[in-house]
Every structure is written in structure tokens, then in C-alpha cells.
Amino acid sequence: MKHQLSQEQRLTWRMTQRLSQAIEMLAYNGQDLIRFLQDQAEVNPLIELSVSSALPKGGQAGASQTVQSSKEKSFRDHLQEQLIESRVPSSLRHVVQYGVDSLNDHGYLETTIEEWSEVCAASLAETEEALSIIQSLHPAGVGARTLQECIAIQLKREEHPMYMTQLVYDHINWVAEQDIESIQDEYNITAEEAQRAIETIQTCHPRPGIQYSSVQEDYIVPDAEVFKKNGEWVVKLSPWNAPKIVVDEDMYALSHHHQEASAYLEEKYQHAKWLQMAIEQRKQNMKAIMEEIVKRQVPFFEGGAHQKQSLRMREVAEAIGVHVSTISRAVRHKYVQSPKGIIPLKDFFQQGLKTRNGQETSTEAIKHLLKETIHTENKDKPYSDQKLSQLFYDQFGIYISRRTVAKYREALYIPSSTKRRKRG
Incomplete structure (x- = not known):
């Protein structure tokens, strides 16, 4: 009975460990995934990994990615140490951890409260409390959204x-x-x-996170490529984002003749086969997510930034049949090469603002409309932010507050109406 319980405990631990590894693998970018598999190959004699075909050529890009990864670790280690000392309530630990994982190199939060709450199955109040905990950490300014x-x-x-x-x-x-x-x-x-x-x-400090690194990354290695072929938009994962591992079946077969080696290699074999399956599952998820994003953002790829569509992670999750947390992890710290340049995957997700007819307009589209409206205004009587707010509702059916108008205007480096007025 005791032996059976021990076996069940080991099986449960192994399943938990593999689930944790699968989640980590989804969050890795291509090069971090290669490094993870290299570590696995070092401790598993049955795993063979063809690194030369997976890593980008030239070395510089790979090196820059290594610098970036070490920087993220240093910054996050600093936050983790503070969280341990702050005694975060056990009910909020996973919510706070997700928030820390969602910070970019500059210390800014790269998710919305709504998505954060949904991914962690937490209430909005709990998520706001988790954000307050993060924003109380050092350096001051970490966890900000703007x-x-x-x-x-x-x-x-x-x-x-x-x-x-x-x-x-x-x-x-x-x-x-x-x-x-x-x-x-x-x-x-x-x-x-x-x-x-x-x-x-x-x-x-406008970017509190970079205080913990003296190095700036100079290169970004895209994880996928989007291009048009025969009139259709196509997604192609980068080679290092879809690596292959080979399991040494011959060594495994030979181990059956040696009792001591057999038990050891049996466990290694099962783990290697699981890794193959997990990598394939990750590849399928990444491809499905990218294809769904591209399908919904065709106007952007064929037009411009002002054509970017309002899109939530939940919509993509429902379309491909996965949990929203899968989308959140899959797009984190990943980039796509496109005719519009190299774009962070997270940038394709924008909540936007509702129009009178119930549809949503992305923030990029609103900024474009704002820029065009100001460009065509009477320079003797430029629109105030309040007037622009009213015009947006009257002409475009978009409700946008005066404060939001001011925020978008300043993001476009457009001065206030007082400064825009033509001097006589």
C-alpha cells in the first residue's frame, strides 16, 4: 500500500512538473525555447537537438536576445525578492505573479485589468489590489500602464x-x-x-525598469513571418520557433538488455517523447494564434496603422478553442516580421472604443481620425479638446472623453489648441 502511494505521488509530481514545463514553453520566445531544449538535452542522453538549423545565423541577434533575457531576469528577480518580503496574501499570489510576468523591460504593464482578471479567474477588485501591490514595489513607477x-x-x-x-x-x-x-x-x-x-x-524616470541594466538590446529576432502569397496572407513560424528533437530509439532499445540502465532510460524516454508532443502542441498553438490574428487584422496589413482592428485575447481564444491564458502566454515577448516591419504580437490586441452602432474602433484608428481632424481644422479657431470630443460623437459616433482626447493628442505630439492657434 505504501509502495503504491509512493508511485502515485511520483506520478502526480511528474504530471505537475510537465504541466509547468508546457506552460513555460509556451511563454518562451524562439531562442529561449532553444536554450531550454539544450538544457534538457544535457540531462537526457536520448534527446538530440539540431541547434545549427534552429538558431538564426550571424550570432549578433542571438547574443542580443541573451542580453535581453538576462536583463529581464535581473529586473524580475529584484521584484520577486520584494514580493517575498511583502507577504502577499496566498489568494493573490498567482494574480500578482501574472502581473509581474506581464511587465515589459521598461517596467510597464502590458495587459489590461480585464484580461488580467479573466486569465487569473480573479475579480476586478482582486486584480486591482494585485496591481496596487506591484505599484508599491521599487523602483517607483513599476507597474504603470502609461x-x-x-x-x-x-x-x-x-x-x-x-x-x-x-x-x-x-x-x-x-x-x-x-x-x-x-x-x-x-x-x-x-x-x-x-x-x-x-x-x-x-x-x-520615464522607464523605471531599465535602471537595472546597463545594456540596451540592439536586435530583435522575430518569431514568425507574415507575407502575402498568391493573394492570401500566410504565416510562417521561424525555424527556431518550431525546433525538432530526435529521440535516440536505438539507445533506448539497447537499454532493455541492462536492468539498471533500463529503469533510468525508461523515465528519460517517456520525458523525451512528452517533449516531442509538447513542442508540436506549442507549434500548433502558435500557428493557430498567429493565423487568427492575421485573419482579423487584414485591413491593417493591407492598409496601415489606422486600419488596425479592435481585438481582444478572449476573441482569439474562443475562435481557436483554447483558454485566454494560452493566448496571453503565447504572445508575450514575441515579435512578427511583416511588410509593416517587426511588430510585437501584443500590439495586435487593442480594446478600442465603442461607436453608436455597437461596433468597436481601435485606438490606432481613433488617433488617425484625430490627426486628420486637427489637420483640417480652421487654424484661426482650432478645436479645443472638448470640441474634438463632441465632434467625434457627432461625426463618427464615437464617445471619447476630453481627457482621452488630450492623452491621444499628446501621444501624437500635437500641441494644445492655444499653441495651434495661428498668430496674427
Whole structure:
């Protein structure tokens, strides 16, 4: 009975370990996957991996990816150490961990609260609490979703006056323009206070994550390629994103003649065969996800950034029959080569804003409309952000708040209406 229980425990542990490895493999980019398989081959004599056919040629790109991976580890290790000390509630640990895994190299969050909540099967309140935990970590600004939020977190940490935070959210372009007069008038402060606000905001770090690395990655190795062939858009996984491992069947067969080697190699054989299956499953998932993304983003590939469609991870997950967490892991830290350049897979997912007829318009399309609307305005009477908000609803059926108009306008480096007015 005791022996049977021990066998069951070992089987359960092995299944848990393999499930964990399968999840990790999906999150790896192509080169991290190769490195993982190389590690597996070192401890499993039955695994043969053809690295030369899998890794990109030239060495430089591969080296840059190695630098990037070590940087991510260093940054995340720093956060993990703090989380251990902060005693995160057990019910939130997986939610917080997912949030940390969703940070980019600069320390910004690359998922939405809604998707994060859905992937972790957590409530929105729990997800918001997890975000607050991450945003309380060092360096200040980590876990932000926008530049404004990143700076606001740093200002709050140092207990600066509230008007500085309001300035960052409402008129960050005034800081760049050193517009002391406008800041004075808007917040009813002195010129000295306005100048101090500008100087304080400019000392905030816009990319807190890179403080933990002295190296910048110079190369990005795409994980897939999208191109048009015979009038159809085609997805081709990069060779290093679809590696093949060979199991040495001859060595395994010979082991049956040696009792001691047989038990050892039996376990190695089962693991090697499982790895083959897991790699194939990963390949199928990656291909299906990419093909579904491309199918839904044809207007972007054939038009431009303003044609990018609103798309949620949940939609792709439902279309190909997988959990949304599979999509989230599969697109993390991966890039695609396309006629539009090298694009992060995550950039294809945008929530957008609803129109009057119930459809959604992507943020890229809205920014394009905003740019065109401002370009054709009367330069003697340029539109205010409030007027632009009203125009979008009246002309395009899109409800967009004044604050969101200001945020998109500043992201396009378009000055305020006061600055755009033609001087007589």
C-alpha cells in the first residue's frame, strides 16, 4: 500500500512538473525555447537537438536576445525578492505573479485589468489590489500602464503636491514646452511653483525598469513571418520557433538488455517523447494564434496603422478553442516580421472604443481620425479638446472623453489648441 502511494505521488509530481514545463514553453520566445531544449538535452542522453538549423545565423541577434533575457531576469528577480518580503496574501499570489510576468523591460504593464482578471479567474477588485501591490514595489513607477501613471506613482511616493499629478495627467505637454504661464493659470500657483513642478516632473524616470541594466538590446529576432502569397496572407513560424528533437530509439532499445540502465532510460524516454508532443502542441498553438490574428487584422496589413482592428485575447481564444491564458502566454515577448516591419504580437490586441452602432474602433484608428481632424481644422479657431470630443460623437459616433482626447493628442505630439492657434 505504501509502495503504491509512493508511485502515485511520483506520478502526480511528474504530471505537475510537465504541466509547468508546457506552460513555460509556451511563454518562451524562439531562442529561449532553444536554450531550454539544450538544457534538457544535457540531462537526457536520448534527446538530440539540431541547434545549427534552429538558431538564426550571424550570432549578433542571438547574443542580443541573451542580453535581453538576462536583463529581464535581473529586473524580475529584484521584484520577486520584494514580493517575498511583502507577504502577499496566498489568494493573490498567482494574480500578482501574472502581473509581474506581464511587465515589459521598461517596467510597464502590458495587459489590461480585464484580461488580467479573466486569465487569473480573479475579480476586478482582486486584480486591482494585485496591481496596487506591484505599484508599491521599487523602483517607483513599476507597474504603470502609461507614462502619466508612471510619473504620477513617483510623485505620490515622494508626497509632492497634488497639482503636479494633475498637471501630468491633464497637460504633460506643458512640461515639455516649459509653459510656465499656462501652468500658473490652470492651477493658480506662482511662477516659482510652476517652475518647480516642471523640474520635479522632469527628474522622474520615464522607464523605471531599465535602471537595472546597463545594456540596451540592439536586435530583435522575430518569431514568425507574415507575407502575402498568391493573394492570401500566410504565416510562417521561424525555424527556431518550431525546433525538432530526435529521440535516440536505438539507445533506448539497447537499454532493455541492462536492468539498471533500463529503469533510468525508461523515465528519460517517456520525458523525451512528452517533449516531442509538447513542442508540436506549442507549434500548433502558435500557428493557430498567429493565423487568427492575421485573419482579423487584414485591413491593417493591407492598409496601415489606422486600419488596425479592435481585438481582444478572449476573441482569439474562443475562435481557436483554447483558454485566454494560452493566448496571453503565447504572445508575450514575441515579435512578427511583416511588410509593416517587426511588430510585437501584443500590439495586435487593442480594446478600442465603442461607436453608436455597437461596433468597436481601435485606438490606432481613433488617433488617425484625430490627426486628420486637427489637420483640417480652421487654424484661426482650432478645436479645443472638448470640441474634438463632441465632434467625434457627432461625426463618427464615437464617445471619447476630453481627457482621452488630450492623452491621444499628446501621444501624437500635437500641441494644445492655444499653441495651434495661428498668430496674427
